[in-house]
Amino acid sequence: MSGPPLPAALTVVVPCYKEAANVAPMVARLDTALRGIAWEAVFVDDDSPDGTAAEVRAVAARDPRVRCIRRIGRRGLASAVTEGALASSAEFVAVIDGDLQHDETILPAMLEAVRGGAEVAVGSRHVEGGAASEGFSAARGAVSGAGTRLAQALLPTPVGDPMSGFFLLRRDLFEALAPRLSARGFKILLDVLLSAGRPLRVAEVPYHFRPREAGESKLDATVLLEFVGLLLDKALGGWLPWRFVSFAAVGAVGVLVHLAALYVAVDLFGIGFAAAQWVATFVAMTANFVLNNRITYRDLRLRGPRLWRGLLLFYLVCGIGAVANVGIAGLLLREDVVGWRLAGAAGALLTVVWNYAVSSTLVWRAR
Numbered sequence: 001m002s003g004p005p006l007p008a009a010l011t012v013v014v015p016c017y018k019e020a021a022n023v024a025p026m027v028a029r030l031d032t033a034l035r036g037i038a039w040e041a042v043f044v045d046d047d048s049p050d051g052t053a054a055e056v057r058a059v060a061a062r063d064p065r066v067r068c069i070r071r072i073g074r075r076g077l078a079s080a081v082t083e084g085a086l087a088s089s090a091e092f093v094a095v096i097d098g099d100l101q102h103d104e105t106i107l108p109a110m111l112e113a114v115r116g117g118a119e120v121a122v123g124s125r126h127v128e129g130g131a132a133s134e135g136f137s138a139a140r141g142a143v144s145g146a147g148t149r150l151a152q153a154l155l156p157t158p159v160g161d162p163m164s165g166f167f168l169l170r171r172d173l174f175e176a177l178a179p180r181l182s183a184r185g186f187k188i189l190l191d192v193l194l195s196a197g198r199p200l201r202v203a204e205v206p207y208h209f210r211p212r213e214a215g216e217s218k219l220d221a222t223v224l225l226e227f228v229g230l231l232l233d234k235a236l237g238g239w240l241p242w243r244f245v246s247f248a249a250v251g252a253v254g255v256l257v258h259l260a261a262l263y264v265a266v267d268l269f270g271i272g273f274a275a276a277q278w279v280a281t282f283v284a285m286t287a288n289f290v291l292n293n294r295i296t297y298r299d300l301r302l303r304g305p306r307l308w309r310g311l312l313l314f315y316l317v318c319g320i321g322a323v324a325n326v327g328i329a330g331l332l333l334r335e336d337v338v339g340w341r342l343a344g345a346a347g348a349l350l351t352v353v354w355n356y357a358v359s360s361t362l363v364w365r366a367r
């Protein structure tokens with residue numbers, strides 16, 4: 001009698017963006033490393049233009065242990081990992097980069113560590129026997145070192161490599177933590193450790209971080225900003241959403257841009273003040289739109305025709321916000337409710353909240 005095949009004990013989640021050339025080698029390496037373990041691999045691809053998803057499906061056509069989640073209109077390593085892990089029904093979930101930089105041969109040791117009582121097993125470059133230098137440039141190593149120390153200061157428990165993207169834990173633990181995750185940016189393990197609300201028992205398994213062979217790294221300056229955002233989100237206890245903090249910070253930069261543009265228009269080009277105000281307003285709104293599109297709404301970034309549609313909508317939203325600002329401040333002042341300082345502050349606050357709420361729902365359509 002033959003029933004259905006046995007379910008996997010371990011789901012390996014592989015986030016990937018533009019990793020087509022690495023998919024088949026990845027599966028081959030997992031097959032070798034995980035002999036004797038019932039495993040499956042879930043690749044989570046954000047609709048890579050290089051055909052990564054098609055590559056995964058081609059491998060999956062020959063190997064039922066392989067699956068693909070293809071997300072459209074979304075970007076982000078941490079959210080990709082979260083979705084992959086939540087698609088698992090196995091007892092254990094592991095996360096490994098799809099670019100072959102993590103050493104898959106330590107996965108059985110990581111599994112043993114969790115079976116033996118650890119809550120999270122971390123593939124670690126910074127414990128005895130581990131190394132990062134081969135896979136990192138000197139500059140990248142320095143940035144990573146600073147980030148690691150910052151993260152360690154916030155963690156309730158000592159972890160040598162909290163920036164690792166290579167870890168294994170029980171699925172039910174991940175499921176319990178999932179609603180509390182920020183799921184922003186690149187550092188999902190750090191998110192897990194900071195979201196538990198108690199020190200987790202961590203076991204670190206050393207490995208040598210390998211240099212990347214095919215494809216390229218997606219780490220850039222905005223990834224660093226997202227790292228700051230994740231820490232801020234956790235430090236604020238999720239009370240103020242990081243997206244709002246980012247939107248307000250961009251707004252503050254916009255004020256400076258406005259003043260600079262005003263100065264240039266009036267002083268250097270001799271444009272009359274009223275006309276210069278209009279020019280400065282459009283320059284500042286455009287700068288805010290570009291910064292928000294790249295930072296605040298990075299995961300929902302607008303491109304092509306949707307970019308232009310979004311910009312026009314953003315002008316409209318900010319225009320209404322400005323009218324409301326002037327109106328409310330004027331009303332408060334006329335009715336003698338508060339002095340002009342408070343009236344101005346109330347008007348500005350109302351505008352930021354309005355601009356943020358409507359931009360999130362209409363312009364970028366965040367969840």
Ligand code: GDD
Nearest residue numbers: 015016017075076077080097098099163164165217218219
């Ligand atoms: N689905 C999806 N969406 N995957 C992504 C995205 C995304 O927006 N951005 C990156 N990835 C995938 C990459 O394809 C790769 O498989 C993995 O996430 C890591 O991205 P890299 O671009 O290779 O980043 P890295 O090498 O600079 O840093 C990684 O390795 C470090 C060392 O362990 C990250 O995983 C770090 O978290 C990790 O510490």
Ligand code: MN
Nearest residue numbers: 097099101217
């Ligand atoms: Mn990498």
